[in-house]
Amino acid sequence: MSSKTSLRAVIAVPYAWLAVFFLLPFALVLAIALGTNDPDSVPPVALGFSLENFARLFTDKLYVAAWLSSLRIAAVSTLGCLLLGYPMAYAIARATPARRPLLLMLVVLPFWTSFLIRVYAWIGLLSENGMLNQFLRWSGLSDHPGTILGTEWAVHLGIIYAYLPFMVLPLYATLEKLDVSLLEAASDLGAKPIAAFLTVTLPLSLPGIVAGCLLVFIPAVGEFVIPDLLGGTRTLMIGKVLWDEFFTNSDWPLASAVAICLLVLLVGPIALFQRQQAKSLERAE
Amino acid sequence: MSKPRFALAVLAFGYAFLYLPIVLVMGYSFNESKLVTVWSGFSFKWWRALLENEDMLAAAWLSLQIALTSATLAALLGLAAGYVLARVPSFFGRTLFGSLVIAPMVMPEVVMGISMLLLFVGANQLIDGPPFGFLTIAIAHTTFSLAFVAIVVQARLADFDRSLEEAAMDLGATPWVTFLTVTLPLIAPAIGSGWLLAFTLSLDDLIMTQFVAGAQSQTLPMLVYSKVRLGVDPQINVLATIVVCVAATALIISGRLTRRR
Numbered sequence: 294m295s296s297k298t299s300l301r302a303v304i305a306v307p308y309a310w311l312a313v314f315f316l317l318p319f320a321l322v323l324a325i326a327l328g329t330n331d332p333d334s335v336p337p338v339a340l341g342f343s344l345e346n347f348a349r350l351f352t353d354k355l356y357v358a359a360w361l362s363s364l365r366i367a368a369v370s371t372l373g374c375l376l377l378g379y380p381m382a383y384a385i386a387r388a389t390p391a392r393r394p395l396l397l398m399l400v401v402l403p404f405w406t407s408f409l410i411r412v413y414a415w416i417g418l419l420s421e422n423g424m425l426n427q428f429l430r431w432s433g434l435s436d437h438p439g440t441i442l443g444t445e446w447a448v449h450l451g452i453i454y455a456y457l458p459f460m461v462l463p464l465y466a467t468l469e470k471l472d473v474s475l476l477e478a479a480s481d482l483g484a485k486p487i488a489a490f491l492t493v494t495l496p497l498s499l500p501g502i503v504a505g506c507l508l509v510f511i512p513a514v515g516e517f518v519i520p521d522l523l524g525g526t527r528t529l530m531i532g533k534v535l536w537d538e539f540f541t542n543s544d545w546p547l548a549s550a551v552a553i554c555l556l557v558l559l560v561g562p563i564a565l566f567q568r569q570q571a572k573s574l575e576r577a578e
Numbered sequence: 579m580s581k582p583r584f585a586l587a588v589l590a591f592g593y594a595f596l597y598l599p600i601v602l603v604m605g606y607s608f609n610e611s612k613l614v615t616v617w618s619g620f621s622f623k624w625w626r627a628l629l630e631n632e633d634m635l636a637a638a639w640l641s642l643q644i645a646l647t648s649a650t651l652a653a654l655l656g657l658a659a660g661y662v663l664a665r666v667p668s669f670f671g672r673t674l675f676g677s678l679v680i681a682p683m684v685m686p687e688v689v690m691g692i693s694m695l696l697l698f699v700g701a702n703q704l705i706d707g708p709p710f711g712f713l714t715i716a717i718a719h720t721t722f723s724l725a726f727v728a729i730v731v732q733a734r735l736a737d738f739d740r741s742l743e744e745a746a747m748d749l750g751a752t753p754w755v756t757f758l759t760v761t762l763p764l765i766a767p768a769i770g771s772g773w774l775l776a777f778t779l780s781l782d783d784l785i786m787t788q789f790v791a792g793a794q795s796q797t798l799p800m801l802v803y804s805k806v807r808l809g810v811d812p813q814i815n816v817l818a819t820i821v822v823c824v825a826a827t828a829l830i831i832s833g834r835l836t837r838r839r
Contacts, residue, residue: 296753304669307659307724310673311678314721318693321700336699377595379586387585396589398833405594405825407782409799412805414599417606420810424602457596508684515686517785520807532688539692539789549696552689557678559686567680 305553319556326549337546346550359529360554365477366445366520366530369512370452374509375502377453382501383494385461397465404458408567412451412522419447419523442502443525451510451519459508466573467501468494500569507566579767588624605814611833613768616767624812630814631803631813640799641781644712648719649777655720657769663728664735682722691789694718718790719780721764722796728778753819771832778828 326346331339350356385396403411418424418441429438441447471494479489515530524530531551539548607625611618628634655667659679666672682690698714701707708714742764746756784799789801 299667299754304662304666304675307655307662307679307728308653308671310721310724311659311675312679314694314697314717315678315682315690316695321696322689322693325696377588377592380585381592384585384589387831394833398829399593400596402826402829403600405778405803405829406600406822407799407818407825409782409806410603410783410814411600413802413810413814414603414818416601416806417603429824452697454595454599457592467677481721511684512686515688517688518803532686535688535692540580545696548692550748555689559684563684564677565679566684567677571676 294461315378322552326553327544328546330544330546336545337543346547347554349380349547350550350554355529356531356534356551359531359534362445362529363531366448366452366528367516370449370456370513371510373449373453374456375506376458378457378464378505379502380462381457382464382468385465386471389562390410393469397462400458400461408455409518411424412456412519414453414456415447415523416442425535429551442523443527445528446523447487447523448520448528448530451523452513452516454518456509460505463504463508464498464501467498500573504566504569504573507562507569511562511566514559515555600818603773603815604819604822607812607819609812609815612812619683622746624816628813633796634798634813634817637796637798637801640712641794644716644719644797645777645780647708647712648716648723649773651716651720652724652727653769653773656724656772657731657756657765659728660725660731661735664732679725679728682725685722687718687722687783687785688724690718691786694721695789703745710790711795714790714792715787715795715797718786722783722786723776726775727769730772730775734765738764770791774828774832778825789819 294529317578325338326338327344328338328340329345330344331337335399338504350360381400385393385400386398416423419439420426423442423443425441426438429435453566466481475497476489479493480486515532515535515537516530520528520530520533524533532555534546535551535555538544538551606617607619608620608622610621610623659675663676694714694717698708698710702710708717714825724813738761742760743756746760747753751759782799783797784803788803789796791797802817804816805814
């Protein structure tokens with residue numbers, strides 16, 4: 294085999310796989326989203342060309358509320374992740390080089406355990422008679438503590454908890470490369486530590502902030518497991534709407550329309566993430 | 579520079595936040611009581627119950643087979659994709675290719691789940707296959723985890739000393755021989771850690787699996803999900819303990835692999 298043909302094969306095989314199993318399905322989702330629900334046929338879809346499903350998603354109050362609360366919950370949780378993750382990444386990047394691998398491993402380890410089980414761990418903590426409330430009663434901090442499980446607070450906690458490694462890693466990667474002499478220069482020139490942080494460290498770590506926030510925000514908007522297990526029935530999120538329309542109501546066209554809208558909504562952030570990724574690899578070369 | 583005390587305090591808080599829930603779950607796997615929030619004494623009762631739970635064992639076995647298959651496929655496809663991204667600067671449709679490789683990493687899983695299911699439903703109507711279950715789940719897992727292998731391989735190739743490859747070529751090795759004898763051994767650790775990542779992601783996936791599994795198959799996450807929806811379950815605490823121990827071991831192995839450069 295000539296090297297040119299074999300290189301072509303190396304390109305073609307993953308390309309074809311992704312085209313068939315990743316790209317083509319989106320065309321099918323769009324086709325189904327334009328159809329209507331037909332409970333009598335298998336699968337329960339009548340093909341056609343109607344924008345009714347999309348119209349419902351943007352006029353029905355329930356769906357509009359689900360879109361808005363998904364965006365709000367994802368944004369607030371991303372901010373929470375950043376506020377917790379930035380100082381963590383900073384402290385790891387400033388630790389002695391010998392200690393860094395261990396500190397990083399401790400951040401990554403939870404990511405390697407089951408996502409489902411990590412979310413589950415919060416049920417026992419946050420339920421009405423859960424460990425948090427037991428602690429509050431035992432310590433006398435509160436006699437009648439409220440229940441966090443089943444509220445939006447629990448969803449925020451769950452997202453911050455589950456996605457924290459995705460925030461810390463890209464932040465660490467930029468903070469680690471940061472040239473300390475720049476900070477020394479700033480302080481030699483009379484900048485206070487806070488001023489040096491705001492004018493030197495923060496702007497230079499911006500690529501890490503953007504990458505980390507996108508890695509948390511994009512999947513959080515479409516999150517299903519966390520609102521389902523921790524958010525109770527009152528928390529509306531669009532990923533849960535898609536799931537319920539599909540599995541509970543067997544309304545495939547409406548679920549497909551939700552998927553298309555979610556994709557359109559996230560295409561900007563995803564493209565931004567890809568550009569960042571490409572840029573950081575170029576810099577590495 | 580002054581000691582970043584604030585950052586250290588946050589670091590300690592962050593680790594406590596990350597580990598406290600897991601440690602509590604692990605501790606309660608040894609609890610005698612069925613009430614998961616009341617400690618009533620040390621017992622291996624739930625460990626025994628889990629190990630005798632045949633549904634759980636069958637689901638775990640299925641998950642393991644799927645993870646082995648999809649991680650291996652993802653490693654091969656991801657190796658090719660990562661190599662192309664790092665080494666082939668231009669070909670027809672390269673931009674699209676780059677997007678296709680990276681997008682599954684951040685794509686909400688519900689979107690990928692429904693799209694893959696519709697593909698398989700369509701395929702079953704047209705060509706009577708693939709059968710729902712093992713095969714459809716393995717294909718779905720391969721598709722979304724190959725991105726992770728590709729990224730690791732691409733990053734490894736980006737900071738790679740190309741003079742070794744050039745030396746082999748100068749000495750008359752064909753591109754294939756050079757790849758097999760020089761490039762591949764040097765990037766093997768990256769492929770290994772990519773494989774492990776793909777394996778873990780497959781073992782853990784609930785959402786895509788639920789969409790494409792069909793009526794007959796139940797993987798471990800599907801079974802766990804059906805149980806935890808009903809609340810806390812002592813057998814799940816045991817499972818969590820096992821998963822955390824296995825994951826810690828895998829991570830240590832993977833760390834060793836990537837550090838040995």
